[in-house]
Amino acid sequence: MKRRKFDVAAVPGKAAGGVDDRFQVATPLRKLLNKVFPDHWSFLLGEIALFSFVVLLLTGVFLTFFYEPAMTEVVYNGSYAPLRGTPMSAAYASSLDISFDVRGGLIMRQMHHWSALLFMAAIVVHMMRIFFTGAFRKPRETNWIIGSLLFWVGFLAGFSGYSLPDDGLSGTGLRIASGIMLSIPVIGSWVTSSIFGGEFPGEIIISRFFIAHVLLIPGLLVALISAHLGLVFKQKHTQWPGPGRTNENVVGERMFPRYALKQGGFFMVVFGVIALMGGLFQINPIWYFGPYEAWVVSAASQPDWYVMFLDGSTRLMPAWEINIPIGNGYVIPPLFWPTVVLPGILVGLSTLYPFVEARQLKDYRHHNLLQRPRDVPARTAVGAMAVAFYIVLTLSGANDVIADKFHISLNAMTWAGRIGLLIVPPLAYYVTYRICLGLQQHDREVLAHGVETGIIRRLPDGRFEEVHQPLSAADGHGHAELDYVGWVVPKKMNRLGALGPAIRGFFYPIEKPVEAPVSPGHPPVEPRPERAEIGSGESRR
Amino acid sequence: MTSDNDRRRGLLARLRGRPAARSRGRRRLGAAFRLIAALTLAGGAYTVFAPGVQAQENPPLTGAAAEGRALFDVSCVTCHGRNAQGVEGRGPSLIGVGSASVEFQVSSGRMPMARQEAQAMRKPPVFTDEQVRQLGQYIQELGGGPQVPQGNLREGANLSTGGELFRINCSQCHAFGGGGGALSSGKYAPSLAPASDAQIYAAMLSGPQNMPVFGDNQITPEQKADIIAYIQESLKADQDQGGFNLGRYGPSTEGLAIFLVGIVALVFASLWIAGKS
Numbered sequence: 001m002k003r004r005k006f007d008v009a010a011v012p013g014k015a016a017g018g019v020d021d022r023f024q025v026a027t028p029l030r031k032l033l034n035k036v037f038p039d040h041w042s043f044l045l046g047e048i049a050l051f052s053f054v055v056l057l058l059t060g061v062f063l064t065f066f067y068e069p070a071m072t073e074v075v076y077n078g079s080y081a082p083l084r085g086t087p088m089s090a091a092y093a094s095s096l097d098i099s100f101d102v103r104g105g106l107i108m109r110q111m112h113h114w115s116a117l118l119f120m121a122a123i124v125v126h127m128m129r130i131f132f133t134g135a136f137r138k139p140r141e142t143n144w145i146i147g148s149l150l151f152w153v154g155f156l157a158g159f160s161g162y163s164l165p166d167d168g169l170s171g172t173g174l175r176i177a178s179g180i181m182l183s184i185p186v187i188g189s190w191v192t193s194s195i196f197g198g199e200f201p202g203e204i205i206i207s208r209f210f211i212a213h214v215l216l217i218p219g220l221l222v223a224l225i226s227a228h229l230g231l232v233f234k235q236k237h238t239q240w241p242g243p244g245r246t247n248e249n250v251v252g253e254r255m256f257p258r259y260a261l262k263q264g265g266f267f268m269v270v271f272g273v274i275a276l277m278g279g280l281f282q283i284n285p286i287w288y289f290g291p292y293e294a295w296v297v298s299a300a301s302q303p304d305w306y307v308m309f310l311d312g313s314t315r316l317m318p319a320w321e322i323n324i325p326i327g328n329g330y331v332i333p334p335l336f337w338p339t340v341v342l343p344g345i346l347v348g349l350s351t352l353y354p355f356v357e358a359r360q361l362k363d364y365r366h367h368n369l370l371q372r373p374r375d376v377p378a379r380t381a382v383g384a385m386a387v388a389f390y391i392v393l394t395l396s397g398a399n400d401v402i403a404d405k406f407h408i409s410l411n412a413m414t415w416a417g418r419i420g421l422l423i424v425p426p427l428a429y430y431v432t433y434r435i436c437l438g439l440q441q442h443d444r445e446v447l448a449h450g451v452e453t454g455i456i457r458r459l460p461d462g463r464f465e466e467v468h469q470p471l472s473a474a475d476g477h478g479h480a481e482l483d484y485v486g487w488v489v490p491k492k493m494n495r496l497g498a499l500g501p502a503i504r505g506f507f508y509p510i511e512k513p514v515e516a517p518v519s520p521g522h523p524p525v526e527p528r529p530e531r532a533e534i535g536s537g538e539s540r541r
Numbered sequence: 542m543t544s545d546n547d548r549r550r551g552l553l554a555r556l557r558g559r560p561a562a563r564s565r566g567r568r569r570l571g572a573a574f575r576l577i578a579a580l581t582l583a584g585g586a587y588t589v590f591a592p593g594v595q596a597q598e599n600p601p602l603t604g605a606a607a608e609g610r611a612l613f614d615v616s617c618v619t620c621h622g623r624n625a626q627g628v629e630g631r632g633p634s635l636i637g638v639g640s641a642s643v644e645f646q647v648s649s650g651r652m653p654m655a656r657q658e659a660q661a662m663r664k665p666p667v668f669t670d671e672q673v674r675q676l677g678q679y680i681q682e683l684g685g686g687p688q689v690p691q692g693n694l695r696e697g698a699n700l701s702t703g704g705e706l707f708r709i710n711c712s713q714c715h716a717f718g719g720g721g722g723a724l725s726s727g728k729y730a731p732s733l734a735p736a737s738d739a740q741i742y743a744a745m746l747s748g749p750q751n752m753p754v755f756g757d758n759q760i761t762p763e764q765k766a767d768i769i770a771y772i773q774e775s776l777k778a779d780q781d782q783g784g785f786n787l788g789r790y791g792p793s794t795e796g797l798a799i800f801l802v803g804i805v806a807l808v809f810a811s812l813w814i815a816g817k818s
Binding site for chain 1: 716
């Protein structure tokens with residue numbers, strides 16, 4: 001029997017044809033693969049969060065193979081000598097086993113923790129990009145709300161995960177969380193006892209947090225992230241204004257192959273950075289904190305950075321207790337305001353901001369083009385104010401460490417935080433507003449008069465003036481005003497081609513400066529001739 | 542015993558017995574003798590029990606203590622006063638603090654203090670170990686007080702007991718990794734990294750500056766050895782299994798690292814990838 005020739009090159013085509021025959025996917029897939037994404041580095045910040053979430057899922061699944069979510073007391077008998085023979089919960093013992101006895105367990109745990117921090121950091125940085133460029137405006141308000149919710153759900157994911165090792169640090173965090181819940185008027189004690197199954201710490205909280213951390217919250221995150229990305233697909237990505245870019249089109253690269261390849265590469269970079277951090281930097285050394293005991297609280301017990309602003313607000317809050325004379329007396333503890341009311345206000349403000357701004361500006365149109373932060377000084381200044389507020393609170397959350405390591409009195413740090421919380425945000429507002437106006441003015445100046453050339457000309461009457469290179473042909477009065485279109489205005493001569501272009505290359509020049517082409521009609525630059533020193537009398541040489 | 546009793550009975554009999562047989566002159570002589578004896582007794586008792594001026598000025602110092610006194614009179618007397626009784630507003634009395642306190646404060650360079658502030662800082666020590674011992678001996682002989690025992694201070698210690706005791710008693714201020722922490726108004730718990738066995742022991746025993754005293758009835762010498770062993774052999778000797786420890790400052794430096802390392806690296810990566818078009 002004659003052997004049939006096997007054509008390797010035809011295999012993918014035939015296989016794809018076979019799939020399409022059966023599932024009719026070519027048409028929708030073509031639409032998907034041809035989708036155009038605008039390209040700008042700042043559009044990749046959200047991807048950092050997405051990719052670190054993928055790493056979180058991968059490493060988290062690994063950890064669940066070895067973690068035991070139980071508070072039954074065991075006596076540790078593993079590899080870490082200084083804890084051997086210590087009674088502890090099974091959860092903490094298994095966390096120690098992951099760190100010391102499971103092959104690759106410690107790096108997985110550290111990667112999981114670092115990617116959690118990175119997830120939250122990337123969310124915040126991405127959120128700032130969206131805010132300062134006005135990408136949240138109609139029609140994308142829903143996606144802004146989903147994004148804000150993602151921060152708060154990520155916050156819960158982080159906190160529940162922080163509690164799972166059941167070491168001294170996480171137990172201290174849980175104790176504070178139970179205190180926060182208890183401070184809620186009327187329902188506080190009910191909420192606490194239903195979550196902890198009685199009085200803190202009880203015996204159920206670890207297994208409850210475990211199921212929330214590995215099932216409920218990740219499920220919610222996956223759902224929100226899917227909706228977030230789905231809306232980006234549906235509503236299309238925003239883009240910067242520029243040549244050929246309008247409110248009605250999207251200019252960029254197709255999903256396949258270039259954009260997909262870039263994203264794949266970027267995923268590898270994110271994964272690599274997390275793996276490097278997991279391998280090089282120690283994070284949360286649970287073995288130093290020991291098993292959680294109610295009477296063990298270490299100095300420098302802080303939450304992870306994204307919760308630290310709540311710790312800071314608690315530290316700055318004066319001890320104002322409200323006594324309500326009902327029955328035997330009812331007390332609203334001061335803890336209630338910085339840890340329940342403040343985050344409540346922050347959630348409300350952050351989710352409603354797009355509507356507040358639209359109402360304020362009476363602007364209900366669709367916006368697919370981004371704005372440069374300088375062009376909307378009020379919004380940029382409000383954003384700077386919010387960031388300043390957050391930073392003051394976060395620093396106050398670590399004020400004991402700062403006080404100790406920089407030799408500042410802790411009391412001074414607390415007062416600096418209290419006063420700073422009131423003064424720094426308005427100051428940030430004012431400074432940012434003025435900077436925005438200054439940048440705007442400079443843009444307008446360049447558009448009206450041209451780019452500074454650095455050439456000084458002396459006029460016949462002795463005056464000096466700088467020669468400007470106009471950006472367009474001058475009218476009868478010598479003015480050449482251009483309209484500002486919301487994009488970068490060239491401010492250096494080499495951007496206009498009047499000098500040699502800037503040296504290309506990212507980390508090192510891919511062309512040598514000498515080889516850089518000089519624009520036609522420009523004489524080649526010669527090295528400066530050596531000059532003899534001018535002096536009086538004989539030369540010393 | 543019996544002979545003593547006999548002699549006492551004899552003496553009493555001599556004083557009380559045969560009253561009728563004595564002449565007037567002899568009675569007068571006896572009264573004078575008794576008066577003199579009573580006065581001598583009272584005077585002797587006074588000299589024995591009353592604080593003597595003589596004893597203050599010439600304490601029976603041993604050689605080392607005398608050396609220590611010479612050092613004290615040069616370097617410590619300004620704040621702690623003559624005879625270490627303290628100077629109001631400058632330095633406390635050192636009567637009764639014991640050589641443990643001297644050992645801690647002087648060998649860690651905290652004393653002599655550079656200036657009056659919330660708390661004395663650790664500095665390169667001014668005195669040699671021998672001089673520290675002499676100063677300690679002087680203070681010890683002056684007023685007594687707790688002493689650091691000689692020999693190996695962590696013999697037969699149990700690391701895990703030490704860890705547990707450390708976390709309960711020490712980590713509130715010195716932090717889980719022994720790196721120290723802030724207290725109120727510029728006071729602080731120092732890092733344990735440079736502390737020697739004897740210094741840790743002396744600190745527990747004497748409660749220097751803002752540290753509470755952990756006397757032998759609170760933490761027994763064996764438990765002290767456990768704690769010292771945990772600090773020296775576990776906290777300090779561990780090479781931080783997870784990599785660079787970021788100063789063991791807890792989550793605050795971890796938060797800093799994720800922005801300074803993670804976000805910065807990835808923003809550069811995104812600039813690079815977005816530029817490739």
